[in-house]
Amino acid sequence: MRAFRSQLRAVLLASTVWGALALPAAAETVLYKGNGGEPQTLDPAHTSINVERFVLADLDEGLTVYDAYGKVIPGAAESWTISPDATVYTFKIRDNAKWSNGEPVTAEDFAFTLGRVVDPKEASGYANILYPIKNAEAINTGKLPLDQLGVKAIDAKTLQITLERPTPYLLELLTHNAVLPVNKKLVEQYKTDFVKPGTLVSNGAYMLTENVANDHITMVKNPNYWDAANVKIDKVVSYPTEDNAAQVRRFMAGEFDVNYNFQADQLKFLREKLGDQVHVSQSLSTYYYVFDVRKPPFDDVRVREALSMAVDRDFLSEKIYNGAQLPTYSIVPEGIHGYTPAKFDYADMSQLDREDKAVELLKEAGYGKGGKPLKIEIRYNTNENHKKVATAIADMWKAVGADVSILNSDVKTHYAYIQDGGSYDAARVGWVADYADPENFLFLLASNTKSLNWSHYSNPAYDDLMAKSYAERDPEKRMQILHDAEALGLKDGAMAPLMTFADFWLVSNKIKGWHDNAVNSHLTRFLSKE
Numbered sequence: 001m002r003a004f005r006s007q008l009r010a011v012l013l014a015s016t017v018w019g020a021l022a023l024p025a026a027a028e029t030v031l032y033k034g035n036g037g038e039p040q041t042l043d044p045a046h047t048s049i050n051v052e053r054f055v056l057a058d059l060d061e062g063l064t065v066y067d068a069y070g071k072v073i074p075g076a077a078e079s080w081t082i083s084p085d086a087t088v089y090t091f092k093i094r095d096n097a098k099w100s101n102g103e104p105v106t107a108e109d110f111a112f113t114l115g116r117v118v119d120p121k122e123a124s125g126y127a128n129i130l131y132p133i134k135n136a137e138a139i140n141t142g143k144l145p146l147d148q149l150g151v152k153a154i155d156a157k158t159l160q161i162t163l164e165r166p167t168p169y170l171l172e173l174l175t176h177n178a179v180l181p182v183n184k185k186l187v188e189q190y191k192t193d194f195v196k197p198g199t200l201v202s203n204g205a206y207m208l209t210e211n212v213a214n215d216h217i218t219m220v221k222n223p224n225y226w227d228a229a230n231v232k233i234d235k236v237v238s239y240p241t242e243d244n245a246a247q248v249r250r251f252m253a254g255e256f257d258v259n260y261n262f263q264a265d266q267l268k269f270l271r272e273k274l275g276d277q278v279h280v281s282q283s284l285s286t287y288y289y290v291f292d293v294r295k296p297p298f299d300d301v302r303v304r305e306a307l308s309m310a311v312d313r314d315f316l317s318e319k320i321y322n323g324a325q326l327p328t329y330s331i332v333p334e335g336i337h338g339y340t341p342a343k344f345d346y347a348d349m350s351q352l353d354r355e356d357k358a359v360e361l362l363k364e365a366g367y368g369k370g371g372k373p374l375k376i377e378i379r380y381n382t383n384e385n386h387k388k389v390a391t392a393i394a395d396m397w398k399a400v401g402a403d404v405s406i407l408n409s410d411v412k413t414h415y416a417y418i419q420d421g422g423s424y425d426a427a428r429v430g431w432v433a434d435y436a437d438p439e440n441f442l443f444l445l446a447s448n449t450k451s452l453n454w455s456h457y458s459n460p461a462y463d464d465l466m467a468k469s470y471a472e473r474d475p476e477k478r479m480q481i482l483h484d485a486e487a488l489g490l491k492d493g494a495m496a497p498l499m500t501f502a503d504f505w506l507v508s509n510k511i512k513g514w515h516d517n518a519v520n521s522h523l524t525r526f527l528s529k530e
Contacts, residue, residue: 028234029529031511034247034259037381037411038214038240042195044180045117045124048452049415050432050520053177054260055238058219058524059202060180063091063110063159064171068526070517072171076105076181076203076226077159086166093157098224099183100207107153109203112184114151114161125419125451126178128443129434131470132167141448166473172435175521180204205231205525214240225525232528242410244384251506257529258514258522259506263384264321270506277507280324281516284333284433285501286441287325289378289393290455291493292424297367297374304493306361307376307426309346309354310400311393313498320388325499331445331486332438333500335518339438339479342487358400368401378406380428381414389498390428419451429454430501432520438482442466445489457494 037051044056057065065075074080077091097105114133117124118140131137134150150162163170173179183201186194193199200208205227206219217238221231239256241247244263248270251259262270270278291298291307298304313327330341346354362368378394380386387408394404409417418427433440443449446466447458465485472478489495503520513527 029232030235030237031233031524031527031529032255032257033236033238034250034256034261034506035217035238035240036247036260037242039217040412040416042200042208042211043192044113044177044182045122045126047177048125048419049411051240051260051411054522055217055219056177056180057204057521058206058236059200059204059208060182061097061204061225062176062180063093063174065523066175066517066519066521068513068515068517068522070515070519070521072175075175076110080171086168087163089161089163089170090154091159091161093159094226095157096226097203098226099201099203100222100224101201102224103183103201104156105181105203106156107159108156109181109184110159111151111153112187113181114179115146115149116182116187117178118149119146123450124178126176128446128449129173129176129178129440132163132165132170132173134162134164136164137448165470168475169435169437169440172437176434205523206236216240227525231525233524236524242382248506251508254508256506257508257511260504261383261385262504262506264324264504265388267322267324267504274506277509279505279507279514279516280502281505281518281520282326283501283503283518283520284335284436285431286328286331286333286497287389287428287430287499287501288331288495288497289426290418290429290495291426292456293494294456295423297365297372298425300365301493302361302365303367303374304496306358306365306400307397307402308344308493308496309361310358310396311496311498312351312396314351316389316392317499320385320392321499321502324502324504328497328500329490331489331495331497332441332482333433336436336438338475340483341438342483342490344490355400362401371401374402375425376402376404377425378404378428379414379418379424379426380406380408381411382408383411386428418454421456427454432501433518436518438479438486439466439469442482442485442489445485445494455495457489457492459488459492459494462488462492462494 035051035054039052061075063077064072067073076097078094080091116122118127118130118136120142127140135144135148138144152160154160190199197208197211205225207222209220210218219236221234247259248262250256291304293299317325317327329344329347332341366372367374378390380390390406397404444452445457447463469478469481507514510530
């Protein structure tokens with residue numbers, strides 16, 4: 001405890017000194033933000049959840065970014081060209097792009113960043129999203145050295161990325177957290193400590209001055225940002241609270257200007273009290289449960305299918321989320337151009353028929369009345385909505401003969417546990433698209449998706465389909481292959497998709513420039529405060 005306190009004092013002292021140096025002398029415009037959870041890390045290569053992205057996207061700027069409407073626009077790269085066969089992208093880094101310490105942002109910084117993500121020594125959970133880059137998969141699996149990656153700094157301001165195949169979503173992929181640039185010199189000098197306040201340098205609109213665990217993160221405007229003249233908010237103070245009721249109270253008291261997440265059953269009340277300050281927007285996302293298929297009884301597809309069938313998704317959508325989230329029977333949500341999601345075979349059955357069928361399947365597997373006991377512990381991250389969903393699902397599973405308990409932990413602990421391979425029975429998770437392509441949902445079930453394949457599902461036939469999709473250049477044929485992969489994943493009960501997310505935000509009328517969008521991207525550089 002003494003050591004912790006000493007470290008905390010050191011962090012606070014360093015943060016105070018850095019903050020004093022960084023803060024502008026004039027009156028500040030400060031954005032107070034309820035972030036919805038505590039980031040596990042501020043190292044882009046190791047991020048995975050949206051509460052991390054909300055912070056990182058203000059600190060670091062990728063080659064491309066989402067604008068206030070969710071459209072991809074130039075970021076650190078002011079322009080790019082694409083070869084006739086669509087396999088070579090050449091990016092021009094802005095001449096005035098600088099790190100927060102005043103040093104220029106270079107093509108080599110981005111080459112280092114991309115190489116670091118696919119380097120097997122780094123063990124980045126997102127390495128495989130870069131597999132479209134030439135040799136990335138072979139490097140990440142140890143078959144080729146890192147210097148064979150299809151990324152090259154032509155000169156200080158020109159970066160060339162060569163692909164294995166045409167990748168129509170590459171520009172969206174380059175907005176992703178994992179490929180936000182890191183400063184090569186500082187990473188090599190400070191190793192994992194490069195993310196600490198006073199050490200971390202960033203190339204985005206803001207720079208880090210404080211990161212006090214379980215309390216707040218403070219960022220101030222980066223005077224060296226290429227577009228600093230148009231950044232209107234001087235400071236962002238982000239609070240990681242996961243207590244929805246406390247978040248709403250603080251927003252209504254004027255302590256928060258924006259807040260991510262609130263209890264869905266409060267939607268009507270909040271709309272009556274706060275009017276258009278309540279924002280609900282559908283997103284490309286899936287709310288789902290996973291089963292640990294490495295152990296019995298969840299290694300039996302009949303058990304997984306029965307438990308999935310027994311969940312009344314309409315109840316969850318209507319009674320818990322007031323219709324703000326929609327029931328789904330697909331892994332990939334509706335709305336991706338050119339793609340028709342596959343569905344569970346039982347999607348069109350009545351709920352009563354599904355429950356009868358679930359009992360039959362469990363009996364075949366040896367569970368239920370007169371069979372072996374079926375004990376299930378549901379894990380979920382602390383959140384009132386997730387608690388209500390878990391409680392409802394527990395009741396639904398009890399109705400088909402299971403003995404169910406629930407266990408919650410904070411979002412940081414929850415995801416760290418399942419990503420690190422911890423054993424569990426059933427767990428709540430969610431996925432928000434990094435880019436608008438079905439591959440971004442279906443890669444989660446590939447056996448080479450290490451820390452994000454939370455169910456540990458593995459089927460060579462599924463992997464083959466995903467591999468074929470990467471090689472297929474005909475867009476229609478590629479979509480059909482991905483559809484087939486989704487159908488196989490559903491048949492195998494690799495996950496239990498439940499609902500399509502909506503994003504819940506409270507946004508004060510004092511905040512201008514906010515636009516709801518499907519990618520849930522709201523960079524502070526586009527906002528102002530009256």
